[in-house]
Amino acid sequence: METVACQGQVQVDGTVAVVMVPLTAQSHLAQLLHLSLFLCTRRGLTVHYASTTTHIRQATSRLHPAWSSFANAISFHELPIPAFCSPHPDHSGTKFPAHLQPLFDAFEHLRAPVGDLLRSLSASSRRVVVIHDPLSSFAADEAAAFPNAESYAFHCVPALFQISLARPSAALELSRDHGLTLPSLEGIMTEEFMAFIQRQWTPSRIAHTAGMLLNTCRALEGEFLDMFAQEPACCSNKLFAIGPLSPLAVVAGERLVSSHECLNWLDEQPPASVVYVAFGTMTTMSEEEVRELAQGLLLSQQRFLWVLRDADRADIFASEEGDDGGRMELAAEWEEKVGGRGMVVRGWAPQLDILAHQATGAFLSHCGWNSCTESLCLGVPMVAWPMHSDQPINAALVVDYHGAGVAVRGGGEAVGREEIAAAIRRVMVGEESEGVRQRARALGEVLRAAVADGGASRAELDAFVALITR
Template structure:
C-alpha cells in the first residue's frame, strides 16, 4: 500500500458495462485500487458478477478484498450467436446485454445511497464515495450527482486513437491516416444500430464532472491524448481531468501469476519467438468457410501456432451449449507437433507473456492490443467491428508494430488462405517481421517501465486527486 494514497474514509464503487472485455478491465482496475488499501465495491448483474469472477486473470488482494454486489435485473434472453444481418459484424445476439445495462439505474442508485452513508472498516463515515463507471454506464450511475459526497469518473475501455478519430468524423477534421474513402472506419460501418442507440442514450446522461480515465498509456498514445485535449473547449479542459492509467495488469515477465494450463505447457516445449498465437476474442463469430481458410493458411505457412478456436460468448455463458467449430478433416493430425488448437477459455495474458510467443493474430480488441504490446509481441491485425479497425490502423500504420491480415476496405470479403499465409510469413519469418518485432519489443519496454514498481504515475495521480 502506498501510504501517501491511503484514505480510510474514501470508498470506491466500480460499475462496469456487462460485456467480458469491459468487465475484466474494470476488475483489473479494482484490484490495483484495492492493493493500495482502499475499500472497493464492484457492482454488476448477478450473471456477470459470476462470469468476471470465473475468468479473472490477475491476483485479487486478500488483505483488502473487493466486495462484489450482484445487481438484480429482469430476466433476459441468451440467444445463440449468429452472423449479423447487417453489414457490421457485431453480433446481434448481444442485444439483451445492452438492454440489461439499461435496467440497472434503480439498484445502482440504492447502492450509491448505501455506500455514501456507510460506516467504513475503521469506524468513520464515508467522506467521499468515488464512482468509476464504464463510459457506457452513464445512465445507470446518474443518481451520483444528487449525493454531496460523491464524485464520478468515467472509464473509457477503448483506445484514445479511436476516440480521436470519431471526434474527427464529427468535427470535419481530416482522418489522421491517409486511406481510400472505403477503407476509413466510421461509426456507421463499425457499429450496428443497437449499440449506436445505446451510445446516443448514454450521451444524454453524461453527467461526469470530475474526470475521465483512459485504458491506455502515454508511451503508446500520448500524441493522440494531447490531440484529443485540443478538441475540447477551454471550459471542459478546466472541469474534466484526464488520466491514462494503463496497463492495469501485471507486467512482469516471469509466470508468477500464471496457473498451470495445457496451452502454457505446450508453449514450454517450443523455441523462443517461434509461435504465432491466434485468437479473436469473445464476440467474434466466423463462418465455417472462413475457419477453413484460416486453417489452411496456418498449415501452409509452416509456422508454429497456438489457435484458440471458440464460439462467440452468449449473454449467459453458463446455461448454453457452445457450438463445436469444425476444422478441415485431418487438420489437427497433420499439424500435430507444429500447431495446437484449444477450444477452452485460454489464459491470454500468460500466453502473451510466454517467451515462445513471437506474434499474435488478433481481432484487435483494445484489451488484446494492450496485452500484446505491453509484452512486446507484434500483431497480425484482423479487425471485425467496434473500435477494432481503428486499433488495427494504430498498430500497423502509426506505431508500425504489426502487419495487416485484412484492411477495413475488404471487411465484407472472405479472407483467403493465401492472404493469411502471407501475413503470417511476413510477421514470423521475414526481415520486415524482424524489424516489426524489434519495434514492438522497444515499445513493450517503454510501457512496462512506465508502471514498474510503485511508479504507476498516472494511476497514483488519479487516486491522489480522487481522495484529496
C-alpha cells in the same frame, strides 16, 4: 470472496468508498476489475464492484489464478436486472455481437439498484467515488444526487478511436498528418447499439462527471490524448491516462503462470516460433472464415496455438440440452497435415501466460484493446485481423502508427488463406520480420516502464488516487 446483496446495509471501513460500475461485457468487466485490484492491494482503498450476479461470476471466474485470492479485498454487489435472452452468436458473417443487445437493454435497468447502493454508502462515507463505464453513465446521474459523491468515466478504448467516432473529420486530418490508414467506421456497430450509446453517454451525464480515466498511456498515443483532451466531452474535466491496465500493470514484470495444458505444449516449442491465434470474447467467425484461417495457418508453415471458440453469450453459464455452443469442426485431413506443428484450444485460455511464453513469436488477433495492450506490453508483434467496434482503429494504431505488426485484411471484405499465410510469414520469417519484432520489443519495454513505479502511467494513477482521497 465477499458478496453483498444490494438491499442490505453496507458497512464500510474507511472514509472514501470507491464504486465500480462496468458494462456487462468481458473486456469492460475485466478492466474495471483490474483497476479494483490495484486500488485495493496497492493503495488500500475500499472498493465496491457492482454488477449482475451472472457477470460478477463471469469476471471473477476468468481472473487469473495468481490474482484470485486478492479479489477477497473487493466487496462485490449483486444487483438485480430484468431477465434477458441469451441467444447463440450469429454465424452468418455478421461481425458485431448483436446477440448481446437484449443484455444491454436489460442492463439499463441497473440504474435504480446502483442508486440504492450509492445512497447507503453516502450515509456512511466521507466521500463516494463512482468509476463507471461511459455506457453505464446512469451511475453519474445517480452520484449527482448526493453531496458527498463524485463520478469519473473510465474509457476502455483508446483515445484515437474516441476521436474517430466523435469527429470523423478529425480522423481524416490524422490520416494526412500521421501516416495512418484509418478505416471507415461504417458498419462497425449496429444501429441498435449506437442508439444504446447515445442513450448512455449524453451531454447531461458528461457534465456530471468530475473527470475521465483512460486505459492507455502517452507512450501509446500521446498526441491523440492531447487532441482528445480538446474534445467537448473533455472540456473542464480532468483526464488521467493510467494504462495499460491489466494484471501486468498490477505487478509490472511479474510472470503469471497457470496450469493450462497449452503451456506444456508451448514448453516443447523453440523460442519465438509459435503464432498465437485468438479472437477474443465478442467475435464470432463464419464457417468460411474458419476454413480459410485453418488453411492459412497450414500454408504459412509456422507453428501455431489457435483458440477456436464462439463469442460469449449474454449469460456464459447458460446451457441447453444438446447445446454444443456452436462448435465448428475442423476437417480430419487438416488435423493430420498439421500434426504436432499446431494445437487447437476450444475453451478459455490463459492469454497473458501464452503471450509471456518464450515460444510465442506473434499474435494473430481481432485487435480488441485488451489484446492489443497485453501483446504490446509483452513485446509480442501482432498480425491484425480486426472485425468490429474499435478494432479497425486499434489495428491502425498498432500497425501503421507504431509499426509493431502487420495487417491481414486487404482492400476487400473477404480474407483468403493466401493473405492470412502471407501476413503470418511477414512477421515470423519475412524480410521485415526482424524490424517488426524489434519495434514490438522496444514498445514493450516502454509500456512496462510506464506502469511500473515511477512511470508516467503510475504517476497519473497516483495523481488520481490523491485527488479522490483528498
